[in-house]
Amino acid sequence: MATKIRGRERLLAKMKALPPEVRSAIKQALAQGADEITDMQKRLxxxxxxxxxxxxxxxxxxxxxxxxxxxxxxxxxxxxxxxRISAGNSKVRYAHLVEFGTAPHINGGKFAGSQHPGTAAKPFFFPAYRALRKRVKSRITRATNKAAKRVAAS
Structure with missing residues (x-):
């Protein structure tokens, strides 16, 4: 899901130049949004x-x-x-199989030649992300604008 940002270096320079109060407000809004997304994913x-x-x-x-x-x-x-929000670790390497499902196929390995019927997709990761990303983005924008106005007023 990598995206290219035009003028990325300029954007990063502007982000580094933000006052600490604004950076703190953005980080707090981002943390709240990430918590909401992971909580919904864990429920789904x-x-x-x-x-x-x-x-x-x-x-x-x-x-x-x-x-x-x-x-x-x-x-x-x-x-x-x-x-970054992720699912899976060294013990759990099948998150993508649960999210997207599997197609029917012929097994290899220990049960070579047997037919696997496939599994239905049970999406939990991206539906939660898509459902909440607009809310999270709006929260970050509001926090940024509010903190920038406070800094400008002082």
Whole structure:
């Protein structure tokens, strides 16, 4: 889900130049939004052992999360203002199979030649992200504008 931003360097320079009060307001709004998204994902995920639900996590600072099957968030950017939400870890490497399902196929390995009927998709990750992203974006914009007005008034 990587996107290209035109003028990214200029944007990053402007973000670094923001006063600490504005950066703090943005980070607080971003943290609240990330919490809402992960909470909804944990409510939507189908639970068998609970390992998949417990693997849904937030990582601050951007970068790629190791062992995750599903990711939402920025690859690069200001580390203080970047959060990545992921599902999957070294124990749970099947989040994408639950989210998107599997097609019927012939098995290999120990049960070679047997027919697997496939599994139905049980989306939990991206529906929560899509449902809340507009609200989160609006909250961040409001926090930015409010903090910028406070800074400008003082």
């Amino acid at each position: 995920v189908p639970v068998d052992s609970g390992d998949l639900r417990d693997s849904i996590a937030q990582t601050w600072g951007g970068g790629k999360v190791r062992y995750s099957s599903l990711n939402a968030g920025a690859e690069t950017g200001d580390p203080d203002l970047t959060v």
